[in-house]
Amino acid sequence: MINSRVKPATITLSTLIIHNLAQFRIPIFQSQPYHSHHRTHRHTSKSSPEPHKPTRNLLRKPIPLLADLKQIQDPDEAISLFHDYQQMGFKHDYPTYSCLVYKLAKSRNFEAVESLLGYLQTHYIRCKETLFIGLIQHYGKAQLVDNAVELFHKMGSFNCSRSVQSFNAILNVFVDNGRSESANEMLRSCSKMGIWLNSVSFNIIIKMWLEKGDWEMARQLFDEMLEREVEPTVVTYNCQIGFLCKKGDVEGAKSLFQDMVKKGKKANAVSYALLMEGLCSLGRYKEAKKLMFDMEYQGCKLKIVNYGVLMTDLLKRGEIGEANSLLVEMKKRRVKPDIVIYNMLINYFCKEGKTTEAYRMLVDMQIAGCYPIAITYRMVVDGFCKTGEFEEGLKVLNAMLMSRHFPRMETVRCLILGLLDKGKVEDACFVLEEMEKRKKKFNFDSWEVIVKDSCTSDRSVRQLLDELVF
């Protein structure tokens, strides 16, 4: 086992920084500020002789369990709270169950999801269709297409009827996972299932053909839509506008845009963003920016995505000065940068080896109330590894783990090797130990092997790792 008494100096340093910032009540490295609060809350409620009295609070809003459950992000903790209540004789209701199911699905704990569903089924607790739709989407994102299909077919046994919405959800899972044959098969069976395709169904199919690069088929479906008197939506047009823009045919996209307006469909911020992206990719930044002002003149509300398109282009061209001006402009217009904008800037700094700026941005964004996500942390840690600043990298990794985000395996490997190379054995141990703690939860199967494999060149390091891991 790894020596757990190791306390590397860098951790103390980062803890100090966190502590200092915490004094100003800025949750710098905690993306979920409720977590620590909740921990203490649970402990007190457990030790006190009379915890929540759930039955009495039934008519009060919000029900304490549900409110608590919504604040917990650790699914294991959620389950245990759930069981606590159950043991106290609290009868769970559907909102509580569905909240827990969503939580478990989000953390990809599908085993727990299935067992909870089984419970709901045997106790005849009626589930809403949105619950199944949400789960189908989660399965799809996890590439568990077969599980999604199975759930779709099981819906009836939950006494839940399938509308076109869950049909669309499963259709989209097929398309997004490259299973166009299954999607087509599904379409052929829709009338058998008593489902009438709506505009969203057509949008998904049009997307499918466009992803295959088949413009003709996409147009054919668009025509079929009109024949069947299914009204195209702005999304129908946006899909096609986006396709043409990516091909470099901004003029074609513009005329489609005009068609849409002529038919009385109002363009939205995405329609404009797509055109702007097309213009930028043709090197026509100025026109793109002008279009952004036009859209406001046309009465279309400007969204952050429009700035995002411009920012992406500027940073791609290395125009950091212009990018900064754009940020200032956003501030003037009271458009708050979002996580995507910050990620773009941080990515730029990291790629340029400007880790100091990247780190400052990581801090600044949190002061501005925008919390890093896994991608954000990964970029900064990778950036530090690339410049050989492994101690700084560890500092950020620590913050990352504290906010319950998880690094990529390659990042961890690189960091450990770098720390060892610099003689920071204790820090390397700390990282190994933290990974060990989390490997099961994050499905981190064989990281030991990978770390060890990469050390074969250095015998002394390899021996050390053997010692650490076993």
Added chain:
DNA sequence: CACCGGCACG
């Protein structure tokens, strides 16, 4: 609460 489209990583 959540059927489809849009700026960030790999």
